[in-house]
Amino acid sequence: MTNNLITRVDYRGSYAAGINVLGSDQTITHNTVTNSGRSNINIDNKVAGTTASGHEIAYNDLSDYGNLVVDVGAIYICCQVNLAGTEIHHNKLHDAALFAASAPAPGVYLDLSTYNATVYDNVAWNRTTYGVVLINANGGTTSGNRVYNNTRTDRKSVSLFPGTYSDTEVANNIGDADTMAGVSSTNNLPMADGPQFTNPALHCYTLGASSPARGYGLVRPPARDGYTDPKPSAGAYQYGATPWQAGVAVQRTTVQAESYAQGGGVATHAAGTGSVPGSFDGGDWVRYDDVDFGTGRDLLVASIGSERPYAGGRFEVRIDSATGPVVGTVRVENTGSWDTYLDQNFRITPTSGTHDVYLSAPSRALTAPLTVARRPRPPRAPRRGRRGPRRIGRGGRDPRTSRTSKPYGFGTS
Numbered sequence: 001m002t003n004n005l006i007t008r009v010d011y012r013g014s015y016a017a018g019i020n021v022l023g024s025d026q027t028i029t030h031n032t033v034t035n036s037g038r039s040n041i042n043i044d045n046k047v048a049g050t051t052a053s054g055h056e057i058a059y060n061d062l063s064d065y066g067n068l069v070v071d072v073g074a075i076y077i078c079c080q081v082n083l084a085g086t087e088i089h090h091n092k093l094h095d096a097a098l099f100a101a102s103a104p105a106p107g108v109y110l111d112l113s114t115y116n117a118t119v120y121d122n123v124a125w126n127r128t129t130y131g132v133v134l135i136n137a138n139g140g141t142t143s144g145n146r147v148y149n150n151t152r153t154d155r156k157s158v159s160l161f162p163g164t165y166s167d168t169e170v171a172n173n174i175g176d177a178d179t180m181a182g183v184s185s186t187n188n189l190p191m192a193d194g195p196q197f198t199n200p201a202l203h204c205y206t207l208g209a210s211s212p213a214r215g216y217g218l219v220r221p222p223a224r225d226g227y228t229d230p231k232p233s234a235g236a237y238q239y240g241a242t243p244w245q246a247g248v249a250v251q252r253t254t255v256q257a258e259s260y261a262q263g264g265g266v267a268t269h270a271a272g273t274g275s276v277p278g279s280f281d282g283g284d285w286v287r288y289d290d291v292d293f294g295t296g297r298d299l300l301v302a303s304i305g306s307e308r309p310y311a312g313g314r315f316e317v318r319i320d321s322a323t324g325p326v327v328g329t330v331r332v333e334n335t336g337s338w339d340t341y342l343d344q345n346f347r348i349t350p351t352s353g354t355h356d357v358y359l360s361a362p363s364r365a366l367t368a369p370l371t372v373a374r375r376p377r378p379p380r381a382p383r384r385g386r387r388g389p390r391r392i393g394r395g396g397r398d399p400r401t402s403r404t405s406k407p408y409g410f411g412t413s
Contacts, residue, residue: 001019001026001027001028001029001031002027002028002029002030002031003030003031003248003249004031004032004248005031005032005248005299005345006018006019006031006032006033006034006040007032007033007034007035007345008035008036009033009035009036009037010036010037010038010039010068011037011068012037012068013037013038013067013068013069014037014038015038015039015042015044015046015047016037016038016042017036017038017039017040017041017042017076018033018034018036018039018040018041018062019031019033019040019041019042020041020042020043020047020048021041021042021043021048021052021055021057022047022048023048024051024052024053024054024055025053025054025055026054026055026056027055027056028041028055028056028057028058028060029056029057029058029059029060030059030060030246030247030248030249031060031061031247031248032060032061032062032247032248032345033060033061033062033063033065034061034062034063034064034065034343034344034345035063035064035067035344035345036064036065036066036067037066037067037068037069038065038066038068038069038072038076039065039066039072039073039074039075039076039109040060040062040063040065040074040075041057041060041062041074041075041076042075042076042077043055043076043077043078043081044076044077044078044079044081045078045079045080045081048081050080050081050082051081051082052077052081052082052083052086053082053083053084053085053086054085054086055083055085055086055087056086056087056089057075057086057087057088057089057091058087058088058089058090058091059090059091059244059245059246059247060091060092060246060247061091061092061246061247061248062074062075062091062092062093062094062107063092063093063094063095063096063342063343064095064096064097064342064343064344065096065097065100065105066096066097066099066100066101066105067097067099067100068099069100070099070100070102070103070104070105071103071104071105072096072100072103072104072105072109073104073105073106073107073108073109073111073134074091074093074094074096074106074107074108074124074128075088075091075093075107075108075109076109076111077108077109077110077111077114077117078109078111078112078114079111079112079113079114080112080113080114080115080140081114081115082115082116083110083114083115083116083117083118084116084144086116086117086118087118087119087120087222088108088117088118088119088120088122089118089119089120089121089122089222089223090121090122090236090244090246091107091108091122091123091246092122092123092124092246092247093106093107093108093122093123093124093125093128093132094107094123094124094125094126094128094203095125095126095127095342095343096126096127096128096129097127098127098334098335098336100127100129101127101129103129104129104130104134104136104159105127105128105129105130106124106128106129106130106131106132106133106134106159107122107124107128107131107132107133107150108122108132108133108134109134109136110133110134110135110136110142110145111134111136111138112136112138112140113136113137113138113140113141113142113163114135114142115141115142115143115144115145116143116144116145117135117144117145117146117147118145118146118222119132119133119145119146119147119148119150120146120147120148120149120150120220120222120223121148121149121150121223121225121236121244122150122151122236123150123151123152123153123205123235123236123237124150124151124152124153125152125153125154125203125205126153128152130156130159131152131156131157131158131159131175132150132151132152132157132158132173132175133147133150133157133158133159134158134159134160134161135147135158135159135160135161135165135168136161136163137160137161137162137163137164137165138161138162138163139162139163140163140164141163141164141165141166142163142164142165142166142168143165143166143167143168143182144167144168145165145167145168145169146168146169146220147168147169147170147171147173148169148170148171148172148173148220148223149171149172149173149217149220149223149225149232149233149234149235149236150173150174150175150235150236151173151174151175151195151205151235151236151237152173152174152175152191153175153197153200153205154175154191155175155176155191156175156176156177156178156191157173157174157175157176157177157188158170158173158175158177158178158185158188159178160178160179160180160183162180164182165180165181165182165183166182167182168182168183168184169183169184169185169186169220170183170184170185170186170188171184171185171186171187171188171217171218171220172187172188172216172217172218172220172223172232172233172234172235173188173189173234173235174188174189174191174195174213174234174235174236175188175189175190175191176188176190176191186218187216187217187218187234188234189212189213189216189234189235193212194212195207195211195212195213195234195235196208196210196211196212196213197211201274204243205235205236205237206237206239206243207233207235207237207239209239211233211239213233213234213235213239214229214233214239215229215230215231215232215233216231216233216234217231217232217233217234217235218231218232219231219232220232224238225237225238225241225244226238226241226242227239227240227241228240228241250299251294253291253292253293253294255288255291257276257277258275258276258277259288260277260286260287260288261287261288261289261356262286262287263277263284263285263286263287264283264284264285264286265279265280265281265283265284265285266278266279266280266284266285266286267279271338271339278338280315280361281361282361282362283360283361283362284360284361285322285358285359285360285361286358286359287322287356287357287358288356288357288358288359289356290354290355290356291354291355291356291357292353292354293351293352293353293354293355294352295352296350296351296352297348297350297351297352298347298348298349298350298351299345299346299347299348300317300328300330300345300346300347300348301343301344301345301346302330302343302344302345302346303341303342303343303344304330304332304333304335304341304342304344305335305337305338305339305340305341305342306332306333306334306335306338307334307335307336307337307338308334308336310332310334311332311333311334312331312332313331313332313361314329314330314331314332314361314362315329315330315332315359315360315361315362316328316329316330316358316359316360316362317329317330317348317357317358317359318357318358318359318360319351319355319356319357319358320355320356321356321358322358322360324358325349327348327349327351328346328347328348328349329346330344330346331346
């Protein structure tokens with residue numbers, strides 16, 4: 001299973017998940033899964049049984065999970081599942097739902113004595129509580145786990161809940177790592193040491209030239225990724241190696257949200273993430289000139305920030321004029337604050353060529369940058385919908401108007 005965009009799934013908050021893995025020797029790579037009721041990828045013994053061998057779960061972009069239940073993971077595996085031969089690696093795990101973050105919401109959750117896990121070269125950020133990896137023995141036993149070279153961007157990389165551990169190694173991770181009897185925990189770079197990421201504001205967690213993570217690691221196959229220093233770096237990105245990419249492959253045209261050519265009723269403000277347009281009220285609009293949709297785009301990915309009272313507001317994406325055809329409609333979700341952004345995906349009518357793009361708020365206040373991308377599949381019949389990376393801030397004429405600092409763009413996968 002590769003190169004799929006899966007969004008708005010698991011409305012019951014069950015174990016259905018965006019991707020439910022059964023059998024053995026499955027390959028789950030380069031998918032983007034976002035906005036799920038529970039987990040984005042799930043292996044559970046009630047459906048899959050207690051043996052999940054030979055899977056590869058890699059290079060996926062997983063976010064906005066746990067919208068309906070707590071005690072979840074972007075990748076959730078339970079209970080007493082034997083993962084011998086399965087590898088979980090090179091995944092981006094981020095932006096757990098606000099609701100989920102009130103309880104454990106790690107990137108990879110090995111629950112209730114799951115064992116023989118190999119988890120390496122993953123990166124997690126923003127509300128991934130309890131770290132990149134959480135192992136919960138739940139008072140039972142777990143063994144044979146290998147957790148190498150993962151990166152957490154704020155404090156903890158690996159959490160270990162009580163139980164009996166054996167033959168388990170936790171090494172070369174960036175972020176604080178728990179220790180436990182039966183666990184070899186070594187060469188994990190504490191967050192207090194300052195990993196010196198290249199550009200964390202843009203979620204670029206490669207290492208700067210003076211990062212203490214360079215040469216900090218041990219050689220622990222399969223987590224090597226072509227290190228060029230005498231010793232491997234700690235974390236998910238080896239210094240000097242080409243950074244790996246995760247998620248569905250897209251070609252995209254990117255436009256900064258604040259770079260609109262003309263607008264009505266909006267204003268650009270300084271915010272924690274940079275310059276952002278705001279104060280998007282009903283009837284307000286902005287225009288972006290000469291946006292290239294290439295040979296066809298049908299998805300808008302937008303990074304949006306909004307507070308709860310303004311959630312549910314909508315704006316329209318039009319082309320060619322302020323009264324031109326509506327190619328997409330965006331619905332704002334609550335992200336907790338104007339400066340807390342979440343990538344959301346919306347389908348748009350398949351569109352090609354170069355167009356002026358208008359964002360207009362027919363009713364409630366909105367603001368954000370957006371990215372429109374197309375998936376690698378045949379064009380479908382036109383339908384309204386989803387947008388790409390963009391941010392939406394707050395409405396009303398309050399000085400704390402909606403915020404957006406990410407670029408928006410149109411792309412093709």
